[in-house]
Amino acid sequence: MTNFLQPPRLRIGEDSEEERHATWLELFYDLVFVVAVSQLAHNLKEDVSTAGYLGFVFLFIPVWWSWIGTTMYANRFDSDDIGRRLLVALQMLTAAALAINIHHGLGESAPGFALAYAFGRAVLIVEYIRAGIHIPAARPLTTRYATGFAIAAVFWLISAFIPAPWRFVLWGVGIIIDLITPFTATKFQLKLLPHASHLPERFGLFTMIVLGEAIIAVVDGVSEQKWEVLSVIAAIFGLVIAFSVWWVYFDNLGGTPIQTARAEGKIWTVATWLYTHLPLVIGIAGAGVGVEEVLISEQAIALSNPMRWLLCGSIALCYLALAILHRVGVIRYCKIRSKFRGVGAIVVIAIAIFGKGLLPVTVIGLVAVACVVQVAQDLYQSRPTTRLVDPGI
Known part of the structure; x- marks a missing residue:
């Protein structure tokens, strides 16, 4: 000191x-x-x-x-x-x-x-x-x-x-x-741009705080229910959703927007990157509550409309925000990943629209599958052979 x-x-x-x-x-x-x-x-x-x-x-x-x-x-x-x-x-x-x-x-x-x-x-x-x-x-x-x-x-x-x-x-x-x-x-x-390594780490830490609430939601949701097969499966799906969102965010986190602004004088890239984190963390927090509501719902009865829309709408908001973050240039292949995030948001909204009458475990399972597909796409794009031939760079 x-x-x-x-x-x-x-x-x-x-x-x-x-x-x-x-x-x-x-x-x-x-x-x-x-x-x-x-x-x-x-x-x-x-x-x-x-x-x-x-x-x-x-x-x-x-x-x-x-x-x-x-x-x-x-x-x-x-x-x-x-x-x-x-x-x-x-x-x-x-x-x-x-x-x-x-x-x-x-x-x-x-x-x-x-x-x-x-x-x-x-x-x-x-x-x-x-x-x-x-x-x-x-x-x-x-x-x-x-x-x-x-x-x-x-x-x-x-x-x-x-x-x-x-x-x-x-x-x-x-x-x-x-x-x-x-x-x-x-x-x-432009003369005093943020630090390119410190700021992404700080935003990542706040995102981790909100993701932590999603994990707490899974624990709380399970603790309030009897240990039944459907409840356990739904809880696993909830963890899969949280882990998938963590994966696609932190695997693509970096200071590229700040470096781009420094090199090209485009302050809007930093502003877009910064402000887009607001809908992202709102979506993650909302999804955490949605997961908990799914887990405490009666698993043998169709999930109510408010609960289904809270979960699906929040995850869709996350992916729309991630699409924008990728678009401003966090990594190579950002345009391709941005498109996949956008498609992911549409798919999750479709689950909300057409999922009326589905059981809670079915709804959260479909959302988990949509999230896992996003991770699989990132893994596919990260293959060395793909990097050499991908036209979307």
Whole structure:
């Protein structure tokens, strides 16, 4: 640990090509979001309906964006001084407050949720101001970010003191300002692109957190049922789905979009890669709840429409997001894999449409087969002989 007064330093630039990994502080910070994602999943379990799903997404976005804000700051500017540790501790407190208020986040806990988010943004703004003071080269970027995030935070702060539905209108305005703020600083971002090895690892870790919820869902679903043959088979299918999504995501994870932006000056590749992770993790979290609902359903009775659509729609959302991620160039053969992900999404939606009357184990089994096919396609494309002749490069 360094001196309290040591300023943050620019973590990209001359060292941008060096391998860099998440720090222990970043991993510790992630623990709070394990709880937050769990609370979000709990909300969805209580209301598996269109309204319940929309509420789940509405709360998921600020939670995800809170994590993004701290992660992107640490990617560019970081230090291990006491000041940085204390600021991260404050961010952990605000993230914990978010998690505490999620359960009734659209009801009586909404003011607490709004205040927690606003104070979390305030800490991030302090960090950007601090970085701008000590790093003149980054000042145009940090000023733009601090300004945009401050405007958004004001909307969230005000929303805590006015009733619904106007409270949620202000939430929407605030989160839109937050999401578009980086696009107002694209010319500055090109000079300070994210680290090509650190950022994919951080996004992979958050994806792992959400996948962990899917595993917990399988365990919870099995523990709430009697150990019957169909229940065990359905649980195996649930694990197969989680493992397949893990496989196709992490086998194709890398910093190619950042490297492309650095070489060609195309900031949109990084932005597309970053923002597409939102529907991906929403889909994974929703699929985890869907798997649990399938497992606790009566296996001898046809799966209900809401449960079938939750599972299939969430997996389809995952594959649509993966199709976009592959399309922006994560690896060679990305165009071919992007097409297969798109086809996979269509197949899973077809299961939802034509699967009415099917047993829970049948529905989850068909989805598992569709997921395994995606893994098989990646394995096929990875064959040495295929790499030499594939026209889709």
